Amino acid sequence: MKSLRAYGYAVAAHIGFVAIWQMAVMVSDIPAYILPSPWATLMEIGESSYNWSTHFWVTTVEIFGGYALAVIVGVALAVLFVWIPAVNAALMPLLVTLNMVPKVAMAPLFIIWFSYGIVPNMIIAFAICFFPIVLTTYRGLIEVEPDLINLVRAIKANRWQIFVKIQLPGSLPYLFSGMKVAAVLAVAGAIVGEFIASDRGLGYFLLVQQNALNTSAMMMALVLITFIGVALYGLVLLLEYVFVTRKGIET
Amino acid sequence: MSADPFIRLDSVRKVFRVGGAEFVAVQDVTLDVREGELVSIVGPSGCGKSTVLSILAELYTADGGTVRIGNDAAPFTPGRDIGMVFQKALLLKWRTIIDNVLLPAEILGLPMRESRERAGHLLEMVGITKFADAYPQQLSGGMQQRASIARALVHDPRLILMDEPFGALDALTRERMNLELLRIWKESRKTILFVTHGIQEAVFLGSQVAVMTPSPARMAAHFDIELPEPRTLDVKTTDSFGEYTRQIYHLLGMD
Numbered sequence: 001m002k003s004l005r006a007y008g009y010a011v012a013a014h015i016g017f018v019a020i021w022q023m024a025v026m027v028s029d030i031p032a033y034i035l036p037s038p039w040a041t042l043m044e045i046g047e048s049s050y051n052w053s054t055h056f057w058v059t060t061v062e063i064f065g066g067y068a069l070a071v072i073v074g075v076a077l078a079v080l081f082v083w084i085p086a087v088n089a090a091l092m093p094l095l096v097t098l099n100m101v102p103k104v105a106m107a108p109l110f111i112i113w114f115s116y117g118i119v120p121n122m123i124i125a126f127a128i129c130f131f132p133i134v135l136t137t138y139r140g141l142i143e144v145e146p147d148l149i150n151l152v153r154a155i156k157a158n159r160w161q162i163f164v165k166i167q168l169p170g171s172l173p174y175l176f177s178g179m180k181v182a183a184v185l186a187v188a189g190a191i192v193g194e195f196i197a198s199d200r201g202l203g204y205f206l207l208v209q210q211n212a213l214n215t216s217a218m219m220m221a222l223v224l225i226t227f228i229g230v231a232l233y234g235l236v237l238l239l240e241y242v243f244v245t246r247k248g249i250e251t
Numbered sequence: 252m253s254a255d256p257f258i259r260l261d262s263v264r265k266v267f268r269v270g271g272a273e274f275v276a277v278q279d280v281t282l283d284v285r286e287g288e289l290v291s292i293v294g295p296s297g298c299g300k301s302t303v304l305s306i307l308a309e310l311y312t313a314d315g316g317t318v319r320i321g322n323d324a325a326p327f328t329p330g331r332d333i334g335m336v337f338q339k340a341l342l343l344k345w346r347t348i349i350d351n352v353l354l355p356a357e358i359l360g361l362p363m364r365e366s367r368e369r370a371g372h373l374l375e376m377v378g379i380t381k382f383a384d385a386y387p388q389q390l391s392g393g394m395q396q397r398a399s400i401a402r403a404l405v406h407d408p409r410l411i412l413m414d415e416p417f418g419a420l421d422a423l424t425r426e427r428m429n430l431e432l433l434r435i436w437k438e439s440r441k442t443i444l445f446v447t448h449g450i451q452e453a454v455f456l457g458s459q460v461a462v463m464t465p466s467p468a469r470m471a472a473h474f475d476i477e478l479p480e481p482r483t484l485d486v487k488t489t490d491s492f493g494e495y496t497r498q499i500y501h502l503l504g505m506d
Contacts, residue, residue, distance in 0.1 A: 145339065145341055147337040147338075147339065147341055147414075148341040150305070150308070150310055150335065150337075151335045151337065151341060152354070152355075152358055153308075153310060154308040154309070154310060154330070154333045154335050154412075155330055155331065155333060155355050155358055155359055155406065155408075156329075156330035156331075156358075157358045161357075161358050165343075165354065165357065165358070166343065169343070169345050170343075170344075170345075172345075
């Protein structure tokens with residue numbers, strides 16, 4: 001684990017950021033509807049008519065749901081690619097092409113296909129974040145020292161043993177690097193979905209408040225979205241610590 | 252040479268096909284190894300040394316000649332009686348040293364309690380008992396290589412194949428590991444094939460040295476090495492040691 005001092009710097013930087021924001025509002029005469037103060041932003045959480053908890057939980061479910069789906073499908077596909085080279089040869093290029101399609105641009109189509117609500121937004125979050133997981137996990141699974149495979153094949157290890165004892169644990173550091181990238185993308189995916197069509201969620205709330213020029217409520221929504229993202233990222237870091245860092249495995 | 256060696260290789264040949272072209276990976280491999288003998292195979296890169304080990308480990312099949320391992324006194328079970336050590340220690344980063352050593356026992360489905368006990372003894376033999384519960388990256392290169400030697404022995408195979416096992420170590424550690432290997436070999440009484448490109452190392456360790464040359468990759472000659480026993484570093488200063496190494500340098504066109 002990092003030293004206490006490193007954590008001190010990190011906390012200080014966050015506090016410093018908020019302090020500069022507060023100072024900027026105080027010394028300049030930027031009107032509050034352009035840049036509200038941190039305090040004014042925070043106070044919005046007390047406004048019960050905003051239904052914060054509904055929006056917060058809808059967005060949280062979309063992000064975590066889409067992300068979990070991406071991890072499951074992504075890892076399963078990577079395993080399939082490693083086990084069946086023909087599938088890899090056929091599907092990997094297709095996947096690369098499909099990944100080039102901007103998922104954000106596909107969101108309006110998803111709405112037509114799946115109607116609007118939590119599920120289509122979850123699918124958009126999934127679509128935008130599963131590719132890095134497939135790619136990094138696949139790479140982790142195939143990056144094994146050839147001589148290590150020779151060593152166990154000389155004692156007639158079967159494919160399953162090689163997979164479970166060598167490939168799968170060896171791929172974990174790669175999987176986690178993909179999961180960290182995907183965590184950021186999942187948040188963006190869910191919010192884009194809400195922008196395009198929804199009646200609940202923090203993205204939806206942002207658009208509604210924009211019409212009212214209620215900047216401080218918009219800022220509070222952003223803070224909450226960031227909070228969800230940080231919580232997801234923190235969960236991934238925790239899992240990485242348990243399964244990788246603690247055992248001293250690095251790539 | 253006894254009439255019934257543990258390993259008999261006779262005119263073994265291996266061809267690789269790349270695209271439409273064929274090239275000879277190795278040819279004229281003829282070698283008899285007695286049970287319990289430590290034989291060095293020496294030669295420059297690209298002479299087919301590793302290919303010979305791969306054929307013995309059944310990772311490749313030979314395209315010509317005879318390969319026979321085992322005799323009536325010492326029957327050989329393919330896939331069971333092979334232990335391998337490579338230039339890299341190839342330890343699994345997420346396993347402790349003792350669990351790394353146990354990997355072949357797990358793969359072969361050996362009883363774990365006995366294997367764990369045996370692994371403990373082997374760690375003692377290679378001198379890293381205190382690192383049993385450490386992770387590989389906490390150990391120096393030499394210590395990691397000791398662990399990989401213990402791993403090659405854990406399932407009690409009859410034949411140990413070593414492919415430049417000390418090639419990545421610094422010169423002093425390498426000399427120390429040479430002495431350690433001789434001790435481990437005597438204690439374990441295994442048959443060892445030791446591939447190296449170090450001529451001095453080959454002569455110092457082997458009771459015979461097979462010399463391989465590149466282009467064409469073939470086994471060019473072999474020497475029975477007779478040096479004072481037990482072999483200590485003093486042996487390297489003897490006239491006969493110098494004579495053997497001189498002859499091998501000459502064969503490899505390096506004099």
